[in-house]
Amino acid sequence: MAAVDRAVTIEDLRRLALRRLPRFVGDYLEGAAGDGGGVRSNIDAFRKYKFVPRGLNDVTPVNTGNEVFGKKYASLFGISAVGVAGIYRRHADELLAEAARDANIPFILSGASMAPIETIARIAPDHTWYQLYGAHTPKVTQDMLARARDSGVKVLVYTVDYPLAPRSEVASRTGISMATGPTLRTFPKLALDALLHPCWTAEYLRNGGLAKLGSWEKYAPPGSNARQIAAYYVEHWNNTQTWQHLDLIRKSWTGPMVVKGLVHPDDVKRAVAAGADAVTVSNHGGNKLDCMQGCLESLAQVRAAVGPKVTLFFDGGIRRASDIIVAKALGADHCFLGRATIYGVTAGGLRGAKRAIELLQSDLEYTMAMIGTRTVADITRDHVAP
Ligand SMILES: Cc1cc2nc3c(=O)[nH]c(=O)nc-3n(C[C@H](O)[C@H](O)[C@H](O)COP(=O)(O)O)c2cc1C
Numbered sequence: 001m002a003a004v005d006r007a008v009t010i011e012d013l014r015r016l017a018l019r020r021l022p023r024f025v026g027d028y029l030e031g032a033a034g035d036g037g038g039v040r041s042n043i044d045a046f047r048k049y050k051f052v053p054r055g056l057n058d059v060t061p062v063n064t065g066n067e068v069f070g071k072k073y074a075s076l077f078g079i080s081a082v083g084v085a086g087i088y089r090r091h092a093d094e095l096l097a098e099a100a101r102d103a104n105i106p107f108i109l110s111g112a113s114m115a116p117i118e119t120i121a122r123i124a125p126d127h128t129w130y131q132l133y134g135a136h137t138p139k140v141t142q143d144m145l146a147r148a149r150d151s152g153v154k155v156l157v158y159t160v161d162y163p164l165a166p167r168s169e170v171a172s173r174t175g176i177s178m179a180t181g182p183t184l185r186t187f188p189k190l191a192l193d194a195l196l197h198p199c200w201t202a203e204y205l206r207n208g209g210l211a212k213l214g215s216w217e218k219y220a221p222p223g224s225n226a227r228q229i230a231a232y233y234v235e236h237w238n239n240t241q242t243w244q245h246l247d248l249i250r251k252s253w254t255g256p257m258v259v260k261g262l263v264h265p266d267d268v269k270r271a272v273a274a275g276a277d278a279v280t281v282s283n284h285g286g287n288k289l290d291c292m293q294g295c296l297e298s299l300a301q302v303r304a305a306v307g308p309k310v311t312l313f314f315d316g317g318i319r320r321a322s323d324i325i326v327a328k329a330l331g332a333d334h335c336f337l338g339r340a341t342i343y344g345v346t347a348g349g350l351r352g353a354k355r356a357i358e359l360l361q362s363d364l365e366y367t368m369a370m371i372g373t374r375t376v377a378d379i380t381r382d383h384v385a386p
Contacts, residue, residue: 002348003016003347003348004016004344004347004355005351005355007355007359009319010319010320010340010356010359010360011319013344013348013355013356013359014339016346016348016352017342017343017344017346017352020197020346020347021197021200022193024174024189024190025087025088027168027170027171027176028087029088029339029346030339031166031170032285032286032287032288033166033167033287033289033290034167034169034289034291035169035290036170037290037291037292038283038285038290038292039285039286039287039317041292041293041294041295042283042285042294042316042317043294043317043319045293045295045296045317046294046296046317046318046320046322046323046326049330049384049386050384051322051325051370051385052371052382052383053370053371053372053383054373056372057372057373057374057378058374059372059373060374062365062368062374063374064076064364064365065375065376066376068333068334069154069155069256069278071126073104073105073106073334074104074105075103075105075360076334077105077324077335077336077360077364078100078105078107078108078334078335078336079100079105079107079337080108080282080336080337080338081108081109081110081111082110082339083110083111083112084110084112084114085113085345086113086115087210087211088342088345088346089203089345089346089349090207091115092342093109093113093114094120095345095350096341096345097109097115097120097127097128098123098124099350099353100124100127100357101123101127102354103354103361105127105357106127106129106155107120107124107129108128108129108130108157108336109128109129109215110131110215111130111131111132111133111134111159111237112133112213112216112233112237113213113215114211114212114214114215116147116214116218117148117215118147118151121152125152128151129153129157129258130153130155130156130157131157131158131159132157132158132249133162133237133238134237134238134241134245135236135238136237136238138248140219140236141249142252143219144215145253149253149255153255154255154256155256155257156249156253156255156256156257156258157257157258157260158246158249158257158258158260160241160259160260160261161261161282161283161288162239163239163240164239165234166287174189176189176190209226210226210227211226212226212229213226213229213230213233216229216232217229219232220233243274246259246271246274246276247275250275250276256278257275258276258277258279258280259271259276259279260279260280260313261280262281262282263281263282263302264298264302265301265304265305265306266305268302268306269305269306272306272310278310278313278333279302279310279311279313280315281299281302281312281313281316281332282295282313282316283295283316285315285317286317295314295315295316295317296317296326296327296330299312299330299332300330300331302331303330303331311333312332312333313332313334313335314327314331314332314334314335314336315336315337315338318335318336319340320360320363321360321361321363321364321367322363323335324360324364325367325371325379325384326384328376328379329379329380329381329384330381330384331381337360340356341353341356341357343356344356344357371383
């Protein structure tokens with residue numbers, strides 16, 4: 001039995017994943033701005049809510065199915081965009097897309113993915129959503145949209161909350177940066193770290209070192225290697241998104257468009273007025289600021305302000321099925337996982353990605369039954385206190 005099959009919680013998969021990764025790679029996944037307080041706030045926010053189950057309801061069989069943009073998915077959650085996922089496990093984008101397809105849940109491919117959109121859309125044609133960061137050059141942004149459309153992608157996720165790369169205190173102390181690679185000062189530490197994590201290192205070397213950012217390769221100078229493409233991305237990725245950009249993207253994409261990364265009710269209202277079909281209340285997994293309220297609290301505030309008709313998605317801090325149900329009760333129409341499925345795929349490839357989904361899915365069915373709900377529509381604000 002593989003180690004991931006013995007995992008019974010996402011926390012177990014996290015431990016396995018971090019054991020496999022060199023410290024400097026694990027720090028990148030776990031780390032966040034400042035001292036990482038944003039990640040803790042997101043997770044802790046869930047602990048303030050407790051279930052108030054209802055009795056005497058027929059809850060068998062539980063049906064976790066959820067319809068989003070006219071498509072019926074098997075569950076209330078999907079997989080969110082995680083950039084450069086291939087550094088945690090080679091071909092992580094492809095493996096997560098396959099796991100999402102087989103579980104019938106949405107998979108959002110990051111705009112900074114290692115797999116190109118065309119590859120992922122081939123693997124999971126009915127489950128791939130495309131996340132756009134956009135480039136400084138409008139022609140490049142338009143080309144990215146065209147590639148997604150021509151690959152058959154229906155849903156666009158426009159991430160708007162990332163004006164700068166996060167300033168992590170861990171990275172400042174170690175001096176290790178993914179963008180610049182090893183330096184004379186950091187090389188000995190990196191080499192020792194790599195030697196102490198032979199599985200990851202063997203996979204890395206066997207595959208020719210750093211994988212290329214397939215999503216950006218087309219735009220970098222011809223013949224660029226992986227590091228040059230990464231440098232091109234860092235320089236050309238459009239970090240100065242404004243409401244005018246949102247208008248342009250809306251005009252260019254005829255299908256459903258999700259704006260991801262808003263937490264203030266007024267911003268959400270404005271995005272909807274500008275044509276967003278849904279907004280993901282998200283603070284980028286707590287990565288951007290160490291002093292930010294838990295994203296779940298933002299969700300509750302946004303839902304109270306926008307009323308029931310606006311479609312709201314949510315991510316940030318979900319590690320258990322109970323978190324998904326609490327988010328639903330507080331107003332999320334669909335939830336997404338960032339780190340949880342990355343832990344799975346890192347720990348055990350496809351099997352690990354599937355294990356993460358399985359664990360959350362079986363716990364979701366159990367918890368829904370235990371609070372007296374048979375379908376996701378039955379979950380209401382009444383099911384959680386305060
Ligand atoms: C390492 C890492 C990389 C991420 N990369 C992206 C990205 O490329 N695009 C994006 O929209 N969000 C990105 N996110 C944010 C996730 O989509 C999601 O909002 C967040 O991970 C949810 O929080 P959770 O990790 O607690 O589930 C990233 C998050 C992490 C942890």
